[in-house]
Amino acid sequence: MVQLVCSDKVYEKLSRELSRNQIEINPNSDWALVEKGYEFPGDKLCIVFDGIDYMDVIRLLVSGIRENELKTDTLAGISENKYAVMEPKDVRYLEAGSDGIVACTKTNRYHIRETLQYYENVWAAKGFIRINKSQLVNLLHVKEIIPWFNSRYMLRMDNGAELEVSKMFSKKLRHTLNL
Structure with missing residues (x-):
């Protein structure tokens, strides 16, 4: 209450x-x-x-x-009709698309069941932060943060992916990383 x-x-x-x-x-x-x-x-x-x-x-x-309820030390995802179990540290970023939520690792993309909001709530303590309306990023895998146009940033990940931080979420990123 x-x-x-x-x-x-x-x-x-x-x-x-x-x-x-x-x-x-x-x-x-x-x-x-x-x-x-x-x-x-x-x-x-x-x-x-x-x-x-x-x-x-x-x-x-x-x-x-709900500390005890939200134990999420692993994540199950499906790719090429096979399930894989991964740890949050192996996930580079999560992305919402037309075909659902995808967990992107260094080598593969796995379809997962929960929503981005769920992972944003549960994995915030594990270093995940929302960077735009359709992506959460694992800050442990950010290689470079590049200032971009209009108070935005571009994140270059350690797997080569480049993700744009929207203007709306730039403030939270700056605050989180003390930029």
Whole structure:
């Protein structure tokens, strides 16, 4: 249970995501999520967040509450009618396309079942970060970060792939890597 103290727009987004993760919103909770600029409930433990980064709050809650549930030390994917089991460290990046989610390794591409949002939530602690609306990248496999046009970046991976960081996700990349 958690109390929300935020704008109507953020409340709508947070309540949808909290509901999706079976976390109840209750004003009588012992702690609250408070958007920057809003007044803290004095009698509760508060987590303050920037409205634009509301998904970080969801990741924090889900990883803390469901730590035992979200054990994902391996990943199963299918390629050429064969399944392979891989560790997150072997995945260079995850990509959403018209035919589903693909995990790209050094040598192959594997179709996987979960959503990018799922892996963004679960694998954030393993060094994965969203770089645009359809890709998550494993920062351990980034060879070069090249400044690009319009406050964007190009990431050159150790397998030779080049991935573009959109303007919207550039701020988070800069913040994560202290650029």
